[in-house]
Amino acid sequence: MANSIHLPDSFLNCIQQTLPSHLDLNDFITSCQQPLRKSIRVNTLKISVADFLTRIAPLQWQLTPIPWCEEGFWLTRDDESTPLGNTAEHLAGLFYIQEASSMMPVSALFHLWKHQDNNQVVLDAAAAPGSKTTQIAAHLNNQGLLIANEFSSSRVKVLHANLVRCAATNVALTHFDARVFGTWLTESVDAILLDAPCSGEGAIRKDDLAMKNWTLESVHDIAACQKELIQSAFYALKPNGILIYSTCTLNQYENQGVCEHLLTTFGDAVEPVPLTDLFAKAKGVATPEGYLHVWPQVYDSEGFFVAGFRKKQSAVPDKQQRHRGQFPFRLASAKQANGLFSYLNQQFAITPDHLPGDVYIRDAEFWLFPTAFSQVQGKVKFDRVGIKLADAIKKSFRISHELAMSIGRLAQNNVYELTAEQAREYYMGRDIFLEQVDPSKKGELIVHYKGSPIGLGKWVGPRIKNNYPRELVRDNHLFVE
Structure with a gap:
């Protein structure tokens, strides 16, 4: 992609007016023409940073810490024959491929806001494809409720995956x-x-078409929408709550201008909170207002803007309404929930302590909802809540892939550790044939690779029947150990 990105003169004139005096426009142009370096974030819902570094040591990846995210690293690999998304560690959910600057908004959120209990609610207002959503969930350690909203229907499926x-x-x-x-x-x-x-002006290093339709008029149109979004978000926020506003663009119309709209609209009810102490050299990328404005040439990254605000007092819209929709779930009875827990304990030695939350039922489906969901139930129609646990099958159950992925590491019974060759076969949707058969093994099992759960199977004589979701099957360029 190097040297292929067209930067319109009108765009460069806009940047020249915004660029801080200590930065050079030519350096900005040169940086934009360079390929974006890769970065990853360790998923601490599945593995600690220390254990992740130990696990990947044999791969000889070169990792450089990202200053504003303890779990984030810039990554260099000598051998890139296997796409990063097809590595065993990525497929198992041990890390997320995430641009370094995009880790900053969530770091800023938890720098200003302290998660205190399991009843608190967080809103990710524009969530897909899920980099920041999963980063928030990791900071919350899956406690409380995280509402992940995505306007684009085509991106919701990717978000959920x-x-x-x-x-x-x-x-x-x-x-x-x-x-x-x-x-x-x-x-x-x-x-x-x-x-x-x-x-998307800050993302031009990874998208050579990002500037194709750039006009100052379109920027003003987008900024008008952003002002409506930030105003709505502020109304949704509880008093003393924290709002982080961020963009991957560079102009002041969509950044400082939107923040100024918030301050003008709500006056004493809103307080800007400086982010100049977010990381060691944050003052070097701070605006006079205390917002962070990262330019591509400073950290060899995407451009990004991040601002923080606290709601000092109540501010509500003139009219309030609800969009309840239908709620097809009902709370499971103690007998129904205990029936599922008995199966999980018998088959996998998974106990109710491993599944904090409330069990709900829809038809034959059993779901686990976060306890904090009761605070917003009936206010908004939700496409999906929590995780699906299992389907009731006659007098037994069939657990879900997402349950296996979320707590499969805690299972003690009916767990099978795959070899590298078997794991590749499994990801390609193929059954696993066994050299030795244990006739006592029956029913479902959770398959692991290198100690991490990767999916479900079923004991069927001399083989493990593959229950990996068909839509996730990969057929080439998988990891080699």
Whole structure:
């Protein structure tokens, strides 16, 4: 991609007016023409940073810590014959491929807001494909409730797949224009990340078409939408709650201008909170207002803008409404829940302590909802809440892939450790044939690779029947050990 990105003169004139005096426009142009370096974030819902570094040591990956994210690293691999997304560690959900600058908004959120209990609610207003959503879930350690909203229907499926892979279990999915939340969830949310749709000027290093349709007029149109989004988010925020506003763009219309709109609209009810102490050299990328404005040439990254605000006092819209929709679930009875827990304990030695939350039923499906969901139930229609646990099958159960991925590491019974060759076969949707057969093994099992759960199987005589979801099957360029 190097030297292939066209930067319109009108865009460069806009950048020249915004660029801090200590930075050079030619350096900006040169940086934009360079390929974006890879970066990853360790998923601490599945593995600690220390254990991850130990696991990948034989792979000889070169990792450089990202200053604003303890779990983030820039990555260099000498051997890139296997796509990063097809490595065993990625498929198992041990890390997320995430651009370094995009880790900053979530780090800022938890720098300003302290998660205190399991009843708190966080809103990720523009969630897909899930990098920041899974980062928030990891910071929450799957406690409380995380509402992940995505307006684009085509991206919701990708968002959900990433949540499952990364074992995020405290998430409720919605599919709306985020401008509705101010009236639907008025003062119902403790913390909000609004990573707003933007013109994407900061992302041009990974998208050579990002500037194809750039005009100043389109920037103003986008900024007008962003002002409505941030106003709605502020209405949804509880008093004393924290709002993080971020974009991957560079102009002041979509960044400082939107923040100024928030301050002007809400006056004493809103307080900007400086982010100059977010990391060691944050002051070097801070605006006079205390916002962070990362330029591509400073950290050899995408451009990004991040601002933090606290809601000092109540502020509600003139009209409030609810969008309840139908709620097809019912709370499971103690007998129904205990029946499922008895099966999980017998088959896998998984106990109710491993599944904090409330069990709900829809038809023959058993689901686990975060306890905090009761705070917002009936206010908004949700596409999906928590995780599906199992289907009732006659007098037994069939557990879900997402349950296996989320707590499979805790199972003590009916766990099978695959070899590298078997794991590749499994990811390609093929059954695993066994040299030795244990006739006592029956029913479902959870398959592991290098100690991490990767999916489900079923004992069938001399083989393990493959129950990996068909839509996830890979057929080439898989990892080699």
